[in-house]
Amino acid sequence: MLTITNVTWLYLCLAGIGVYLVKQVFTENNPAPYPPGPLGLPLVGNVQDIPHVKPWLTFAEWGKKYGPISHVNVLGQHIFVLNSLKTTMEMLDKKSTVYSDRPVVPMSGELMGYKHTLGYLRYGERLRLYRKNFHRIIGSRAALAVYNPIEEIETHRFLKCVLAKPDQLQGHIRHTAGAIILRISYGYEVKEENDPFVFLAERALDQFSRFSITGDFMVDFLPCLAKVPEWFPGAGFKRIARECRETLEEMAAAPYKFAKDQMAAGIALKSFTLDLLDGRTLSAEEDHIVKWSAVSLYGGGADTSVSAIYSFFLAMTLFPDVQKKAQAEIDAVVGPDRLPSFADRASLPYTEALAKEVLRWNVVVASADHSTTEDDIHNGYYIPKGSLIIPNIWFMLNDPQTYANPSEFNPERFFAKDGKEPETDPRTMCFGFGRRICPGQHLADASIWISTAMSLAVFDISKVVENGVEITPEVDHSSGFISHPKPFKCSIKPRSDKALGLVQQDVKHC
DSSP states (O other): OOOOOHHHHHHHHHHHHHHHHHHHHOOOOOOOOOOOOOOBBBBTTTTTTOOOHHHHHHHHHHHHHSSSSEEEEEEEEEEEEOOHHHIIIIIIIIIHHHOOBBBOOIIIIIIISGGGGGOOOOOSHHHHHHHHHHHHHHHHHHHHHHHHHHHHHHHHHHHHHHHOGGHHHHHHHHHHHHHHHHHHHHHHOOOOOOOOHHHHEEEEHHHHHHOOOOOGGGGOGGGGGGOOOOOSOOHHHHHHHHHHHHHHHHHHHEEEEEEEEHHHOOOOSOHHHHHHHTTTTOOHHHHHHHHHHHHHHHHHHHHHHHHEEEEEEEEHHHHHHHHHHHHHHHHHOOOOSSOGGGGGGGGGGGHHHHHHHHHSSSSSOOOOOOSSSSSSTTEEEEEEOOOOEEHHHHHHHHTTTTTTSSOOOOOGGGBBBTTTTTOOOOOGTTTTTGHHHHHHHHHHHHHHHHHHHHHHEEEEEEOEOOOOOOEEEOOOBBOOSOBBBBBOOOEESSSSHHHHHHHHHHOOOO
């Protein structure tokens, strides 16, 4: 995290002076003013204003004070925070050719190695090829339907694990997410416990969540620090980056090699990687694109759905009336003799709305940085080329002007009622914007829905009672790039003997 030592302050001051002098000599008059924002310090700008703990809360306060676009400047890097869905869509969707780049991030992108993954790719041909791969194979519900049996089977296995060890809920969710994404990405079937690829993904994603927030390390503002040797005082970030890079490279290489070995042996299962490799002779560049497309799917899907599904169990613990309404709908449509499947989805509108509310109430990715490829003037404000654009997705999903009582978990907000239109579908913003929208959004949406429907069909989820006292979980989320609910306790029990029997049925194989 950002620690300002004497050495760092020296670098900071020297860089600030350099930036200031260059600006005095070369800067021309801007064609329009910058948006308002916190007043920075001489030379170093707003370096002390950048939040590092739950930044979305500080950004939201800026929105209240300065309006839909706030501006700060850190050592010459212009940063614009967007707190309005309307403004965000006008900029990132309608002007996507200008706002679809990614910034060069020295720590997580360059030093940790994430520059090869989809989320960090600069706007250009390689990004187009990655997205083409995703769109062809999992770019729609229809394309994804071939993998529905895998989702259903692994979620049934999840129910059995929860029944056996309900106190290990978070671990079961993570294991199931890993099983689904590894099977779809590489055709790899995970082991029951201590699977090496699941463990590898957990390690990589934990490192990414803790160390990838732009600005948490001074090297993000002073790229020259990247050249400092690892042993130099104050350069502990270099060791962290090296360890993260080694984990990421192993996560990209090991399952990719497995998939290729299975193909060579003629026993490969259908997967994202198989579909991209089968019957093709690849150049080194094409092989690189397939390898890093696959690990982008693997990494992107192995943690985001974990956060959302864990939040579903938290919401059901806190809002029992919602749980009962969804269970009543499932009982009426599906009945007690089988588990819900994707074939039931269209017939379960309240359960669908509940899954939407999970995505709104629990903001998995609070913001996703964009960068500009050219100068722009928006609503009279100057946005220079190379600026960092931060849409505050958390606030958009908690904006009281968009969502009534946003802290309340209320699926009914997505139905027309008393002459009022349904509130905005959170999927229009929680997966990002423009040409950087998450290409795995349909996979994440499917995983959350099937976990919600199956879990509600067979389990009653409630508060734990300890020593005669009911324990109410705290709603608190971590500050990482992917935000997770604070660990909590809940009671998970079969709803009936029939429900118990459904969980205990043998699980089919794909």
